[in-house]
Each structure stands twice: as structure tokens, then as C-alpha cells.
Amino acid sequence: MPDASDERLSLLTEPVSILMPVYNEADIIQTVVEEWCQEVINFLPPGSELLFDDASDDQTTQILQSLKERYPYIQIHHTERDGFGNAAKRLYMAAKNPLIFFTDSDGQHLPDDFWRVAKAMRTSDIDGYDMLHGYKVNRKHPYYQILGSALFNIFSRLLFSSKGRDINSSFKLIKRSLVQDQVPKLAYVPTFINSELYIRAEKAGYRIHNIPVGHRARYIGESKVSTSISYFRHGLQSIHGLLALKKSISKNSWDVSP
Numbered sequence: 001m002p003d004a005s006d007e008r009l010s011l012l013t014e015p016v017s018i019l020m021p022v023y024n025e026a027d028i029i030q031t032v033v034e035e036w037c038q039e040v041i042n043f044l045p046p047g048s049e050l051l052f053d054d055a056s057d058d059q060t061t062q063i064l065q066s067l068k069e070r071y072p073y074i075q076i077h078h079t080e081r082d083g084f085g086n087a088a089k090r091l092y093m094a095a096k097n098p099l100i101f102f103t104d105s106d107g108q109h110l111p112d113d114f115w116r117v118a119k120a121m122r123t124s125d126i127d128g129y130d131m132l133h134g135y136k137v138n139r140k141h142p143y144y145q146i147l148g149s150a151l152f153n154i155f156s157r158l159l160f161s162s163k164g165r166d167i168n169s170s171f172k173l174i175k176r177s178l179v180q181d182q183v184p185k186l187a188y189v190p191t192f193i194n195s196e197l198y199i200r201a202e203k204a205g206y207r208i209h210n211i212p213v214g215h216r217a218r219y220i221g222e223s224k225v226s227t228s229i230s231y232f233r234h235g236l237q238s239i240h241g242l243l244a245l246k247k248s249i250s251k252n253s254w255d256v257s258p
């Protein structure tokens, strides 16, 4: 049980849906879940939930099932592996709570950073932010991913005048109203789907705040999204997607669906 004087207990007044896509993370998923349950969900308002989109065909599914017995707020949606973007979109649409937090399930993000982001969210304050966006500093990805991401971000800035940093980052705390408004429209940038969400939210006038967050190397295993060849392919697809997004939306109407 958390200490009643812990300031984290009173930071957020509304329940949070924490979303994690997972594909074959059997080596680390138990550590990741325990870390997030003990350091984050323990301190969140009742009704908070931890949702997985699980496309695994290793032991991950069994490990998650047994964790669910200890942490009943875990929900597992079993899916076919159809890519990070589809998994993320399903998770965003399944989230029920007024606050939605998205992150990866591979342990590269730090649970403690959740609280740095949460501090900036004032749910009862009408002047608060709609999206707190964590951008990675000292990123621990392979060099080709760091370089590709830098180029992608420069390109997004040129194309959309985006003020965001690391706009595809998988570390966001978002109000559900924004998610419900924007996520159904996401259709152009399949793997880097979080970048399309950022761009659309920014253009639609939502209040976004960028916050630096840490990044750890994977404890074990390798990227599920991006080996060097596939990262290059996803990068080209995403740039093509950004161009199509730009073209599809008329100058003044960012709410037009594809």
C-alpha cells in the first residue's frame, strides 16, 4: 500500500487508461508490468486500467495472464500481428478513462517520467494542457533510428511548421476528448502513427506541452518495429504518408477526414 502522504496520490484526480502494445516481449514483460504497477498505477485514482494489445506468439501472453490475476486492472486484447500503428489505434479507441497514457511495453521508458508529465496535467484546470508529450533525450536506439528520426522531425517541421520535438515518441498523456476527436482520423502514417496524432492535434489547436523524458536501452531482445532495413522502409512510408496528409487536407480545414 502506498504511503498516504505520497504526493503522487493526489496529483491526478481522474482515472487513467495506460496503453501498451506488445509483441513477443517475454524476456522483459513481467519486469515492465511490475514496475509500472508499483511505481505508477498504485498511485492513480480508482478505475485506472492497464490495457495491452497483445499480438505475441511467445510466452508473453501467458505471463500477462498470470500478472492479471495479481493486478486485476490489467486488460489484454489478443490480436493478430498487424503492425504497431494498428495496435496503437485500437488501444487509443479502447481506452475508457478521461486521461489516456500511451507508452511501449519493452522497458525503454522510465515509469518515474510519468510523474514529471502528470505534474504538468491539471485535469481540473480549464487552462491546462490537452496533451503532454514526452520527447526522448539521450535516446538509446541504434544510430540509424536516431538519424532517421532526426530527418523525419526536420521534414515534419518544414512541412507542417510543427513545434514538436521527437513527435513520434511513444510517451504521451492525453485527454480523452482529444483522442476521440483525432484518433479516428489517423490514416496516413501507419507505423509512425504517434507523429500523425501530434501533427493533427497541433493543427487542430489543442494545447500541447513538450517535456523531456529519459530512455533506456532494451534490457534484452531487439526492436520489434525496426530492424535497419525495415526502419528504412517504414521511414520512407512515413515520409510519403506525411506528404499525402499535407495534400489531403485543405489549407484551412484540419478536421477533414481522409
Ligand SMILES: Nc1nc2c(ncn2[C@@H]2O[C@H](COP(=O)(O)OP(=O)(O)O)[C@@H](O)[C@H]2O)c(=O)[nH]1
Residues within 6 Å of the ligand: 021, 022, 023, 024, 025, 053, 054, 055, 079, 081, 082, 083, 084, 087, 104, 105, 106, 108, 222, 223, 224, 225, 226
Ligand atoms: N500489438 C503489437 N505490438 C507491437 C507490434 N510491433 C511492435 N510492438 C510493440 O510496440 C512497442 C514498440 O516497439 P519497439 O520494437 O520497441 O520499437 P522501437 O523502440 O521504436 O524500436 C514494443 O513494446 C513492442 O512490443 C505489433 O505489430 N503489434
Ligand SMILES: [Mg+2]
Residues within 6 Å of the ligand: 104, 106, 108, 223
Ligand atoms: Mg522500443
